[in-house]
Amino acid sequence: MPPPTTSITHALDLADARHWTRQPPATPAARLRHLLHTQPPDKLATRLFVYPTTLARWADGDLTGLNPTHTVLIDREIHRGWQPRIRWRAHQQILAHHGCVTVQLHARFSYTTPNGEFDDPRLRRITEDLPPMHARHLFDARHADTTDDELRCILADAVGEAYFFRILPPDQQQAALTISDLHLIQFHY
Template sequence: MGIIGDGLDRAVQQAFTRPIPKSAGAQMRYLVKQLKGTRAVADLLGVSQRTVERYVKDQIRRPRADLAQRLEDAVRARWQPRVRAQARKQAATAAGLVIHTRARFGFTAAPGTSDDARIRDLTVALPPQYAARFFSAQDAGASEQQLQQIAAEGLGEMYFRDRGRRAHGLEVQFTDVEQVEFDL
């Protein structure tokens, strides 16, 4: 995905109530159960069906580093779907989310104002409607640029325009994103 999409996924994963399985065998067994067969898991991970069966039976215990990462990512993406959905719903309807970012911000504003772009570190609480926009866009397969635009609108509204109390007409340009983290 991208830096913003990955940040949203990490924020939702913080809501997990149990850790993912640790051993490769336990992770494989979980995926086999979720995907209902060893062939689907083998296709997902890019290994043979026999390799998956060996992990399930604990005949192989330590995967290669690249396979271990793919395996962990696949399990993490499917782990506790109801907890994940509940956390997203809570953020989108009541709690909102907090965005921590380090990026270049520039502005389009009235003549005579300072619109020079510069790197800023911001931590801003966004209301639930922005969380809902993030999650619905992510579910619809939005690009990183579209998610970045939603973040720019949210940061512009909440931080720079202070919910419409100042800097009317200010348009925020959110570029050169170095880091983004979200908290639910």
């Protein structure tokens, strides 16, 4: 089971890792060589909060100055971009079979209704299957490399439909749901 995270993007990447056909490089230097082969050095350096010359030095095997924070960031970058075609194919197969995507989250929510906005102070633990339409939107947004805030809005709509508003009659006005405080999230598919 993947470790819990508060980033929706990273949680999707960890769930995608179960569909990999081969494992990514294991050492930080090998991972950086792969990342430098697939991304421009300036963009990668910005994402890892280092200078491009430092990346080149680390990729050559001189790991002085590589701290645990950088190792975690390198690991996230590998998960983010490893085997994109395999990831896309797995998502298409999941969606072709009614989009069975399960989300487990621990979060606080707020609701916007015609009468105003209401914060729910309870920390809820929810495990729910997402509606196929929302699973498709989530995957499409992930492939478009959207921000975590946009993914959070898509997920809030999905959880709202699947968990909070499923018993309301179709003609009744529904509230808009917002994830106000996300403590952990995991996807299973």
